[in-house]
Amino acid sequence: xxxxxxxxxxxxxxxxxxxxxxxxxxxxxxxxxxxxxxxxxxxxxxxxxxxxxxxxxxxxxxxxxxxxxxxxxxxxxxxxxxxxxxxxxxxxxxxxxxxxxxxxxxxxxxxxxxxxxxxxxxxxxxxxxxxxxxxxxxxxxxxxxxxxxxxxxxxxxxxxxxxxxxxxxxxxxxxxxxxxxxxxxxxxxxxxxxxxxxxxxxxxxxxxxxxxxxxxxxxxxxxxxxxxxxxxxxxxxxxxxxxxxxxxxxxxxxxxxxxxxxxxxxxxxxxxxxxxxxxxxxxxxxxxxxxxxxxxxxxxxxxxxxxxxxxxxxxxxxxxxxxxxxxxxxxxxxxxxxxxxxxxxxxxxxxxxxxxxxxxxxxxxxxx
Numbered sequence: 090x091x092x093x094x095x096x097x098x099x100x101x102x103x104x105x106x107x108x109x110x111x112x113x114x115x116x117x118x119x120x121x122x123x124x125x126x127x128x129x130x131x132x133x134x135x136x137x138x139x140x141x142x143x144x145x146x147x148x149x150x151x152x153x154x155x156x157x158x159x160x161x162x163x164x165x166x167x168x169x170x171x172x173x174x175x176x177x178x179x180x181x182x183x184x185x186x187x188x189x190x191x192x193x194x195x196x197x198x199x200x201x202x203x204x205x206x207x208x209x210x211x212x213x214x215x216x217x218x219x220x221x222x223x224x225x226x227x228x229x230x231x232x233x234x235x236x237x238x239x240x241x242x243x244x245x246x247x248x249x250x251x252x253x254x255x256x257x258x259x260x261x262x263x264x265x266x267x268x269x270x271x272x273x274x275x276x277x278x279x280x281x282x283x284x285x286x287x288x289x290x291x292x293x294x295x296x297x298x299x300x301x302x303x304x305x306x307x308x309x310x311x312x313x314x315x316x317x318x319x320x321x322x323x324x325x326x327x328x329x330x331x332x333x334x335x336x337x338x339x340x341x342x343x344x345x346x347x348x349x350x351x352x353x354x355x356x357x358x359x360x361x362x363x364x365x366x367x368x369x370x371x372x373x374x375x376x377x378x379x380x381x382x383x384x385x386x387x388x389x390x391x392x393x394x395x396x397x398x399x400x401x402x403x404x405x406x407x408x409x410x411x412x413x414x415x416x417x418x419x420x421x422x423x424x425x426x427x428x429x430x431x432x433x434x435x436x437x438x439x440x441x442x443x444x445x446x447x448x449x450x451x452x453x454x455x456x457x
Contacts (some may be wrong), residue, residue: 152189153192161189209380364403
């Protein structure tokens with residue numbers, strides 16, 4: 090009976106994510122499992138609607154609520170815009186904001202290079218609380234419901250080697266888990282597990298209720314990106330160009346793809362497809378079942394931004410300064426736009442919009 094309830098609960102969660110993703114993009118990879126997938130049907134081509142210039146480059150990725158767009162900048166501010174391009178407010182964090190914010194219950198949660206985790210009202214830009222880690226925060230936060238099904242918790246990695254879990258309402262520490270090196274990415278959440286990699290070369294699986302380690306798996310090199318979880322399996326790449334599929338039940342490697350170049354981006358997962366970008370300028374599409382290569386696409390510079398799958402298309406922002414739409418099944422280029430400045434920010438994709446930040450400090454908003 091418990092298994093049936095868990096399956097039904099998971100199906101409800103996945104359906105909720107699918108519907109939610111059409112008109113909003115509330116987190117770095119669109120959902121708690123970090124699959125980088127949206128049910129949005131993208132346009133066949135886009136027009137640049139507007140830009141906004143911040144005072145430094147943008148590594149942060151945008152999140153999108155019902156009416157607003159939020160993004161951080163290396164100038165130390167978090168910005169809030171209307172979809173028409175009006176600046177609603179900006180919040181001064183003091184130091185660079187590389188991490189994508191998390192939008193949850195009208196609150197934005199995000200870290201800065203000073204090591205603070207902030208909670209800011211999404212409507213007014215007023216600070217609710219801040220929590221101090223001992224080193225910079227480069228990865229986005231995720232969230233999980235507490236075991237009481239009432240308390241919501243924010244989970245954030247830091248360069249102080251710790252994964253921190255705090256109360257979403259007040260920023261009070263609930264638990265923290267210490268790894269052996271920097272944590273760059275975001276922890277993926279599924280099945281009461283937080284899965285993350287770090288510069289210690291391990292995939293860590295943590296019980297989200299207790300903060301206790303369930304297991305860790307050695308992959309022998311830095312994991313500088315976030316893990317995606319789909320159907321009891323974790324997918325991620327490392328700095329040595331290896332891409333892994335790990336079974337979360339058996340805690341064993343299912344398959345490994347090698348020779349892909351340095352991976353610092355996070356994979357997008359949908360249906361039988363896994364899409365990942367690399368420093369060797371390529372976009373790779375792998376078969377989810379066995380890791381075999383389905384296709385690759387070559388851009389002109391290294392890619393650090395993570396891909397997004399929108400139904401049967403893939404959205405790519407490359408270091409060559411171009412935004413690409415690729416066919417998911419074939420890898421064929423369907424459309425591209427040359428911005429002219431390297432793109433480190435991961436695109437946010439919803440109905441009729443793609444939002445991305447540039448190294449020139451501009452927010453770019455594409456639409457009809």
